[in-house]
Amino acid sequence: MIDRQRFDPFNNRLCRNVRNALSENFKEVLKQNKMQPVRRVAAFFQNDPLPPCVRSYIDQRLAAYEQVLANVRDHQRDHPLGTAVEIWDQHLFFETHEYLEPYWMTADGDEKKLLQAIIRAAGAYVHLEQGNLTGARRIADKAVAVLEVHQDRLAPYADPRLLLDKLRSLDPTPPMLAGTAGQANRSIRTIDRP
Template identity: 85%
Template sequence: MIDSERFDPFNNRLCRNVRNALSENFKKVLEQQRMQPVRRVAGFFRNDPLPPCVRTYIDQRLAAYEQVLADVRNRELDHPLDIAVAIWDQHLFFETHEYLEQYWMAAHGGEKKLLQAIIRAAGAYVHLEQGNLTGARRIAAKAVAVLEVHQDQLSPYADPRLLLAKLRSLDPKPPMLAGTAGSANRSMRTIDRP
């Protein structure tokens, strides 16, 4: 049985299944530019009685996905790092990780390292959300080590100093990344779509 007060995908199969199914279909939302894939999945889970924390999680995720999709459309975002920042700023850290993973797998060199560092930064916040300071500290340290070296590659998309400071301190309040960097030199426009 699930503790109805806490959504915990690390220790509860239903929570993990809901998180993973929504996240996987959120990538389809971004590809198709429509909410139908996640609405279908949400409807599937809502057909059964759900603990309040699971129902709330689904509702909050759908609202956040709507915000990301609106942001992508309104700002005409098409670069993977711009989209990842929009996802991050809705506090969708697991989804940030899932979205960037496809690009990380196809990348090489410094680009690959930067994407992995952002994925790890998102992972640190996933752990912080669950109160796992040990896991967050370990993953944040790995992200910081790479972000320090690749700050210039991140700076067109987000302020790396802000992200580094938050990760170093394990600040439970994540930084907002959109609008914290200059939009002039988009040096990583070469990220290939998988």
């Protein structure tokens, strides 16, 4: 039985199916530059009676996907992290993970480590959303260890210090990442000066 007040993909199959189907089709939205793939999935689930938390989740996700699509159209992104920070800033942490995973799987070296760290950072916020502090701490610590070493690689896309501070403290209010890259680049250059 689903808790009608809480969307919980960790413990409820319907919630998990909705989350996974929307997320998988959101990648198609970004490829096709149109919302039809997720609208079809949403309509499929909405044809049946749904608990209010599931219906609300679908509505919130569709609105956030629209915003990401608009932001990505407005800001041409030449690297997956550029798009990932737009996804992150809509609090789409599961989608951030899903979007970056194929890039991580084909990357190597420092690029692979950085992508995995961002995936883990997103995973920490997925766990925080569900109130799982132990899981969030475990994943956040792994992300922090890599992000500390590769701050310069993240700096063109987001302020690594802001993300590191939030992850270290497990701040339940996630940082906004898009648009903080300029601050990160300035502060890193200041530190690097002799």
